[in-house]
Amino acid sequence: xxxxxxxxxxxxxxxxxxxxxxxxxxxxxxxxxxxxxxxxxxxxxxxxxxxxxxxxxxxxxxxxxxxxxxxxxxxxxxxxxxxxxxxxxxxxxxxxxxxxxxxxxxxxxxxxxxxxxxxxxxxxxxxxxxxxxxxxxxxxxxxxxxxxxxxxxxxxxxxxxxxxxxxxxxxxxxxxxxxxxxxxxxxxxxxxxxxxxxxxxxxxxxxxxxxxxxxxxxxxxxxxxxxxxxxxxxxxxxxxxxxxxxxxxxxxxxxxxxxxxxxxxxxxxxxxxxxxxxxxxxxxxxxxxxxxxxxxxxxxxxxxxxxxxxxxxxxxxxxxxxxxxxxxxxxxxxxxxxxx
Amino acid sequence: xxxxxxxxxxxxxxxxxxxxxxxxxxxxxxxxxxxxxxxxxxxxxxxxxxxxxxxxxxxxxxxxxxxxxxxxxxxxxxxxxxxxxxxxxxxxxxxxxxxxxxxxxxxxxxxxxxxxxxxxxxxxxxxxxxxxxxxxxxxxxxxxxxxxxxxxxxxxxxxxxxxxxxxxxxxxxxxxxxxxxxxxxxxxxxxxxxxxxxxxxxxxxxxxxxxxxxxxxxxxxxxxxxxxxxxxxxxxxxxxxxxxxxxxxxxxxxxxxxxxxx
Numbered sequence: 131x132x133x134x135x136x137x138x139x140x141x142x143x144x145x146x147x148x149x150x151x152x153x154x155x156x157x158x159x160x161x162x163x164x165x166x167x168x169x170x171x172x173x174x175x176x177x178x179x180x181x182x183x184x185x186x187x188x189x190x191x192x193x194x195x196x197x198x199x200x201x202x203x204x205x206x207x208x209x210x211x212x213x214x215x216x217x218x219x220x221x222x223x224x225x226x227x228x229x230x231x232x233x234x235x236x237x238x239x240x241x242x243x244x245x246x247x248x249x250x251x252x253x254x255x256x257x258x259x260x261x262x263x264x265x266x267x268x269x270x271x272x273x274x275x276x277x278x279x280x281x282x283x284x285x286x287x288x289x290x291x292x293x294x295x296x297x298x299x300x301x302x303x304x305x306x307x308x309x310x311x312x313x314x315x316x317x318x319x320x321x322x323x324x325x326x327x328x329x330x331x332x333x334x335x336x337x338x339x340x341x342x343x344x345x346x347x348x349x350x351x352x353x354x355x356x357x358x359x360x361x362x363x364x365x366x367x368x369x370x371x372x373x374x375x376x377x378x379x380x381x382x383x384x385x386x387x388x389x390x391x392x393x394x395x396x397x398x399x400x401x402x403x404x405x406x407x408x409x410x411x412x413x414x415x416x417x418x419x420x421x422x423x424x425x426x427x428x429x430x431x432x433x434x435x436x437x438x439x440x441x442x443x444x445x446x447x448x449x450x451x452x453x454x455x456x457x458x459x460x461x462x463x464x465x466x467x468x469x470x
Numbered sequence: 471x472x473x474x475x476x477x478x479x480x481x482x483x484x485x486x487x488x489x490x491x492x493x494x495x496x497x498x499x500x501x502x503x504x505x506x507x508x509x510x511x512x513x514x515x516x517x518x519x520x521x522x523x524x525x526x527x528x529x530x531x532x533x534x535x536x537x538x539x540x541x542x543x544x545x546x547x548x549x550x551x552x553x554x555x556x557x558x559x560x561x562x563x564x565x566x567x568x569x570x571x572x573x574x575x576x577x578x579x580x581x582x583x584x585x586x587x588x589x590x591x592x593x594x595x596x597x598x599x600x601x602x603x604x605x606x607x608x609x610x611x612x613x614x615x616x617x618x619x620x621x622x623x624x625x626x627x628x629x630x631x632x633x634x635x636x637x638x639x640x641x642x643x644x645x646x647x648x649x650x651x652x653x654x655x656x657x658x659x660x661x662x663x664x665x666x667x668x669x670x671x672x673x674x675x676x677x678x679x680x681x682x683x684x685x686x687x688x689x690x691x692x693x694x695x696x697x698x699x700x701x702x703x704x705x706x707x708x709x710x711x712x713x714x715x716x717x718x719x720x721x722x723x724x725x726x727x728x729x730x731x732x
Binding site: 149154211213214215218238239240242243244245246247248249250251253254255256257258259272274276277282283284285286287288289290291329330331332333334335336337338341348370371381382383384387388389394395402403420421423424425426432437438439440441442443444445446451454455458459 | 567568569572573592597598599600601602603604606607608611612613614615616630633634635636637638639640641642643644645648653654655656697698699700701702703704705706709711712713714715716717718719720722723725726729731732
């Protein structure tokens with residue numbers, strides 16, 4: 131491996147994931163967390179937002195309002211929609227020129243596609259799906275990721291290589307509110323890619339449901355127990371004014387889209403109320419919802435591990451329980467009335 | 471136009487997740503005792519590769535990077551319909567993180583002169599998902615990740631994929647050669663045929679390749695060539711819960727209402 135002078139590398143970069151001007155919320159979460167990490171960095175270093183896209187001036191300005199000291203903007207039609215090859219080449223050129231110490235990327239499907247691509251040519255150390263970040267006494271990034279289904283948190287370091295890269299699971303950190311008075315510098319960089327160098331072409335792109343479960347106050351989540359029929363979960367979610375989420379099993383079976391998956395390789399949620407319907411409670415799932423205020427479990431298996439991780443549980447047929455619960459809440463205009 | 475596509479499919483043997491237990495006293499993991507299985511997402515990778523065989527007559531070669539004890543996954547690949555399979559094994563690979571792992575698999579992909587390399591979305595024992603894009607980056611090839619469906623277009627030397635993107639789908643055409651990562655559960659893996667199974671169990675012997683045969687400098691792989699190191703392991707604190715199991719839906723509704731969360 132080539133020797134790297136780690137002292138040449140400075141600043142924290144955050145990749146701002148945007149699609150047609152719409153920013154993935156995890157990007158702002160990362161800026162907020164990176165701002166905390168900046169306290170452990172020398173004063174002359176900057177928090178840099180990296181915006182790659184087409185017509186992204188508004189995104190660049192929002193990045194300043196959300197905590198960035200500087201925004202690097204690569205603005206060109208070649209970058210819309212996202213493709214790994216042009217984004218990767220642009221990132222590689224920027225890293226070679228500017229030598230960032232740390233680069234943080236959201237753990238979405240796009241973020242994972244991008245991170246895996248760009249870490250190799252820059253010979254970066256890349257840690258996946260982190261839920262904790264810190265900087266040690268020697269200035270190295272400590273990237274904590276749940277391992278073995280969240281029973282342990284492994285701390286990954288990259289001492290001899292730069293940049294230190296990590297993808298971070300969406301929903302773990304709180305974004306900063308927009309502060310329009312914040313000041314920062316927006317810098318347009320040279321576009322390093324030409325269309326005739328690309329090897330992919332996006333023929334169609336259809337993004338409809340971009341619901342963000344990480345923001346929800348109440349969640350009703352479906353597991354393998356629903357056996358492909360989401361209707362009871364959807365009815366209960368409607369009665370509780372909740373978002374629908376799912377375990378990996380339900381996503382892998384194709385019953386519900388990946389954007390609504392909770393747990394390892396999905397999202398971290400922390401609602402006031404989390405209702406697990408037909409979810410056995412695999413550790414990989416628990417990891418994504420353990421910070422919920424109140425957890426309710428509905429399952430027909432009294433030995434399901436989910437009951438150990440719930441505040442209230444009921445053993446029974448989930449179809450019946452869901453519909454009876456819907457009825458109980460709908461009969462009561464004021465939910466407190468069900469107490470009577 | 472490339473005649474007769476060669477498709478390689480990378481697979482891995484992993485401990486059965488359901489079998490990994492944790493010693494409650496020491497907090498250490500009993501991985502050694504867990505059954506060794508084919509990484510579940512690799513079933514979908516194999517199926518996608520075999521569909522290309524059905525559709526365009528591709529030759530499909532499976533490979534795995536691992537110890538000699540990993541050959542059962544190669545037998546399974548051959549039983550399912552792969553034309554051949556290779557064990558990529560060398561002490562020099564020990565301790566590799568995703569950087570040298572993807573380098574090794576990139577060399578193996580080139581060794582077989584592949585037009586398409588197909589992999590699972592991630593492995594269940596490390597779940598990084600970094601290796602397929604890493605291979606594409608080492609080779610400077612196109613990459614298609616989180617793929618739900620493949621549409622081969624040999625007349626254009628292209629592979630068209632439907633991909634899962636956050637909140638929707640996209641259709642992407644990639645010029646060959648290309649690396650594909652198939653979404654976990656996104657196709658219906660076929661069962662092994664009886665004849666093929668018999669062949670895999672009795673006659674089939676995997677190709678064996680080491681670092682030298684792949685043209686890999688041992689200094690490029692293994693622990694010393696891995697940019698990341700595990701700095702420590704901490705046991706996660708359990709979250710305290712009430713663990714009250716109620717008898718009726720009325721009681722449950724009342725409990726939820728009392729928490730003031732609806």
